[in-house]
Amino acid sequence: MEHELGFALRNAWLILAIPFFSFLVVGLFIRPRAPKLAGIVATLAVFASAGFAYALAVEYLSLGGHDGWKTIVPWSFEWLRFQEHLAVHIGVIVDPISVLLMVVVTTVSSLVHLYSLGYMHGEAGFGRYFTWLNLFTFSMLALVTAPNILQMYVAWELVGASSFCLIGYYFEKPSAVEASKKAFIVTRFADLGFLLGVLILGYFGYQIASEAGGSAQAFDFLFLTNPEVMGKFSALGAGLFGIPLLTLALLLVYMGGAGKSAMFPLHIWLPDAMEGPTPVSALIHAATMVVAGVYLVARLFPLFATSGDALLVVAYIGAFTSVFAAVIACTQDDIKRVLAYSTLSQLGYMMFALGVASFEHPLGYTASMFHLFTHAFFKALLFLGAGSVIHAVHSNEIWKMGGLKAKMPVTHATFAIATLAIAGIWPFAGFFSKDEILAAALGSGHTGIFTLGLMVAGLTAFYMSRIYFVTFWGKAKTEHASHAHESPWIMLIPLVILAVLSIGAGFVPFGEFVRFGAAHGEAHGINPMIAAAGTLAGVLGIGFAWLLYRDGLAERSGVIARALGGGYRLIRNKFYFDELYLFVTHKIIFRLVAAPIAWFDRHVVDGGVNLSGWSARVFGSAVSYLQTGQVQTYGSWFVGGAVLLLFSLWMLRA
Amino acid sequence: MIEQLATLAPGPFHWLSLTVLLFAIGIYGILTRRNAVGILMAVELALNSGAMNFVVFNKYVAPSAVDGQIMAIFVIAIAAAEVVVGMAIFVTLFGHRRTVDVTRMDQITDAAGTN
Numbered sequence A: 001m002e003h004e005l006g007f008a009l010r011n012a013w014l015i016l017a018i019p020f021f022s023f024l025v026v027g028l029f030i031r032p033r034a035p036k037l038a039g040i041v042a043t044l045a046v047f048a049s050a051g052f053a054y055a056l057a058v059e060y061l062s063l064g065g066h067d068g069w070k071t072i073v074p075w076s077f078e079w080l081r082f083q084e085h086l087a088v089h090i091g092v093i094v095d096p097i098s099v100l101l102m103v104v105v106t107t108v109s110s111l112v113h114l115y116s117l118g119y120m121h122g123e124a125g126f127g128r129y130f131t132w133l134n135l136f137t138f139s140m141l142a143l144v145t146a147p148n149i150l151q152m153y154v155a156w157e158l159v160g161a162s163s164f165c166l167i168g169y170y171f172e173k174p175s176a177v178e179a180s181k182k183a184f185i186v187t188r189f190a191d192l193g194f195l196l197g198v199l200i201l202g203y204f205g206y207q208i209a210s211e212a213g214g215s216a217q218a219f220d221f222l223f224l225t226n227p228e229v230m231g232k233f234s235a236l237g238a239g240l241f242g243i244p245l246l247t248l249a250l251l252l253v254y255m256g257g258a259g260k261s262a263m264f265p266l267h268i269w270l271p272d273a274m275e276g277p278t279p280v281s282a283l284i285h286a287a288t289m290v291v292a293g294v295y296l297v298a299r300l301f302p303l304f305a306t307s308g309d310a311l312l313v314v315a316y317i318g319a320f321t322s323v324f325a326a327v328i329a330c331t332q333d334d335i336k337r338v339l340a341y342s343t344l345s346q347l348g349y350m351m352f353a354l355g356v357a358s359f360e361h362p363l364g365y366t367a368s369m370f371h372l373f374t375h376a377f378f379k380a381l382l383f384l385g386a387g388s389v390i391h392a393v394h395s396n397e398i399w400k401m402g403g404l405k406a407k408m409p410v411t412h413a414t415f416a417i418a419t420l421a422i423a424g425i426w427p428f429a430g431f432f433s434k435d436e437i438l439a440a441a442l443g444s445g446h447t448g449i450f451t452l453g454l455m456v457a458g459l460t461a462f463y464m465s466r467i468y469f470v471t472f473w474g475k476a477k478t479e480h481a482s483h484a485h486e487s488p489w490i491m492l493i494p495l496v497i498l499a500v501l502s503i504g505a506g507f508v509p510f511g512e513f514v515r516f517g518a519a520h521g522e523a524h525g526i527n528p529m530i531a532a533a534g535t536l537a538g539v540l541g542i543g544f545a546w547l548l549y550r551d552g553l554a555e556r557s558g559v560i561a562r563a564l565g566g567g568y569r570l571i572r573n574k575f576y577f578d579e580l581y582l583f584v585t586h587k588i589i590f591r592l593v594a595a596p597i598a599w600f601d602r603h604v605v606d607g608g609v610n611l612s613g614w615s616a617r618v619f620g621s622a623v624s625y626l627q628t629g630q631v632q633t634y635g636s637w638f639v640g641g642a643v644l645l646l647f648s649l650w651m652l653r654a
Numbered sequence B: 001m002i003e004q005l006a007t008l009a010p011g012p013f014h015w016l017s018l019t020v021l022l023f024a025i026g027i028y029g030i031l032t033r034r035n036a037v038g039i040l041m042a043v044e045l046a047l048n049s050g051a052m053n054f055v056v057f058n059k060y061v062a063p064s065a066v067d068g069q070i071m072a073i074f075v076i077a078i079a080a081a082e083v084v085v086g087m088a089i090f091v092t093l094f095g096h097r098r099t100v101d102v103t104r105m106d107q108i109t110d111a112a113g114t115n
Helices: A014-030 A035-062 A096-119 A126-144 A149-167 A174-212 A227-234 A245-260 A269-275 A278-287 A289-299 A301-307 A309-329 A335-356 A363-393 A409-423 A429-443 A447-472 A489-507 A528-549 A554-564 A566-572 A574-626 A631-652 B002-008 B012-032 B036-061 B067-097
Strands: A072-083 A086-094
Touching: A014 A035, A014 A126, A035 A096, A035 A126, A086 A096, A086 A149, A086 A174, A096 A126, A096 A278, A096 A289, A096 A363, A096 A489, A126 A149, A126 A278, A126 A289, A149 A174, A149 A245, A149 A269, A149 A278, A149 A289, A174 A227, A174 A245, A174 A269, A227 A245, A227 A301, A245 A289, A245 A301, A245 A309, A269 A278, A269 A335, A278 A289, A278 A335, A278 A363, A289 A301, A289 A335, A289 A363, A301 A309, A309 A335, A309 A447, A309 A574, A335 A363, A335 A429, A335 A447, A363 A409, A363 A429, A363 A489, A409 A429, A409 A447, A409 A489, A409 A528, A429 A447, A429 A489, A429 A528, A447 A528, A554 A566, A566 A574, A631 B012, B012 B036, B036 B067
Parallel strands: none
Antiparallel strands: A072 A086
C-alpha cells in the first residue's frame, strides 16, 4: 500500500465530494432559480463521479491481485472520538466489492439522471427531484465506501431519507405519502436491529481493540474481519437466550439489511415504494439501495461465515423470499409491482447465494456479487423500459397496454433483452450470474436451496415473459395504448446503454475480481449440467407464458386463476401480508400497547406537568397580595422583621 | 425639697426611654400616616430622637467633650434642609395630582396616570 497510488486513489475523497457538493449547489442555489438547469447540472455531476469511479476502478485493478486483492483505505479522517479505540472515521474503503458497487451505483445513477431529464420533463418540482436524486447518489456512495460500520450506518439512514423523499415525490397523492411513510417506518424499524447489532459489535469490539492496542478501531471493517479478532468474537460465548453473542449481533445487523433489502417478512414496503417516479424505482428500489442489505452481509461476510448460524438464517430467509415473491409476481397486474416483486425475488437470490457460501465454499460470495452486478443493469433496464411504456400509455396496468411492439421498437427491443437476461438465457448477463449462484448452492451441498433456486428461475422467466407478452404483443387494449409512440431519444439512450450492459456484463471474468480468499477453480467455466437445468427452467417459463399470454388476452390466463380458486386469490392479495401487518399494528400495537401508554401520558405525565404549573400559579397569586406597591407596607415588613431579629438576638444572647 | 428634686432628676435610663419612645412614635407615624406632610413630621420625630441620643450619650459617656452636641446640631440642620426639599416635592406633587395622599402614589409606570 506504500507504493505510488494513482491520481484517483490519492484523491478518493472526490467520489463523495462530487455528488455531495453538487447536491448542495443544485439544491440551495440552482433549483429555486432555474429548475431546468438544476437537472442538467445534477446529471453532469453524476456523470463526473461515474468517470471518477471508472478511473478509480482501473487504477485499483492495475494494482494487481493474484494473491488476493488488497483492501486499502486511501482517505479517511477522524470524525468522532469516543475512546482511543472507539473513534469513527469518515473515509473511503477500496476493495473489490466497494469498487464494484461504486461503478454500478454511478453507472446506473448517471443513466437514470439522463433518463429522468426526459421522463420528468415538465413536472412540477423538477429541480427538487434532481436534488434528492443527487443526495441519494452521494449517500449510496458513502454507504458503499464506508470503511467502518458507523459511517455505513449514517449513510444507510441517509439513503433511507432520500428514498423517503423520492417515494413521496408526488406528495399531493395520498397513496404516495402512505407509501413513503411505510417505506421509512418499516426500514427504520429494521434499522433499530442494525443499530443494536452495531452497538454489540462496538462494545465487544472495543474491549478486543483495547487489548490489542495499537491503532485498532472497534468499528473498522478491517478490524472486525481480522481473523484473530473474529476468533475472539466467536469465543465470547452465549448472549441472550443462549444464542452466541456474535450470532446475535450479526442477526441484529442482518435485520437492518433485511429491512433495506426487503427480505421476508420486512418486504411489504418495496412494492408500495413503486409510488415514486419510475426512474426512482429503477435506481433506488431495484439497482442500488435495496442491494445495500446484500452489500452489508457481503461486507461482514467473514464474520457471518465465522458465526455460521447467522449465515444459515440469511440463506433460508433469502431462499424463502425469492420463492415467495416470485409466486406473487405471477399474479400482479401493475407492471411496476411485478418488477418490484421480481426485485424481491432476485434480492432473495443474492442473499441465499451469500448464505450458502462459507470459508470452504466461497463461490456463493462471488456469485452473489456477480448477480448484484448483472441484476443492477437488467433490472434498471426493465424499470426504465416500463417507465418508457408508462410514459406512452399513461397507465401502470398491463391489461391497458398491448400491441406496443411496433409502436415502440427501441423500448420493445431493450425490454426483450432485459427479459431474456433476467430469465437467464444465454448469452445474456443473467444466465452467467444465476448459473453461478445455482452452482454455488449445489456445490456447498444445499440441495434444497438449489431446487428452490431452479424453481424461482422458472417462475422468473414466466412472470417476466407474462408482462412482456401482455405489454408488447397482441392488440392495443385501450385508446392510449393504440396512440402510443416512442419516447424521446434522451430516454432511449440509457435504455440502449443498459441493454448493451445486460448483454455484455455476463462476460466479465468476475471471479477474477471479486472473490473470497485465494483464487478458486469453481469460479471458472460453466458446469454444463447446471447451465442446462437453469436454461431449461427459463425456457419452460417463457414457453408457458407464451402459451398463455402471447395474444395478450385475459381469457386464456383466467383458466388457471379459476382452477386455483382460493389459492389464486391468496397469492393475488400477496398472502394478505399487508392486512396482517395492519391487524398487528392497529389492533394489537395501537390498541393494547399504544393506547394505555397514551392514557398514561395524557393523564399521569401531563397531569403531573399541569399540577406543577397550576401550583406555581396559585402560589404566585397568593404571594402577589404582598406586593401592594406601597412603600409603607414594605416598611412595615421591614420594621417587623427588624424587631423580630432584634428580639430573637436578645433572647439568644449568651 | 432640693434633695427630693435631685433624686427625681432623670438619669440615662429615662432619657433613653424618651428617645426610644420618640423614635417608635416616629416610625409608627411613617408607616401609618397617609398624608405626606404627616409622614414628614413623623420623620422629624425620629430624627430628633436620634439627635437627642447623641446629646444623652455625650453627657453620660464623655461629659468633657462636645462631639455629640455638634452632631445634634448637624442633624437639626440637615433635617431643616430635608424638610425644605420634601415640602418642595409635595407642593409640586400636589400641583400634579391635587393630593398628597401617599397610598395613591403607587403608580410609577406612567406619568399620565392612565391607570
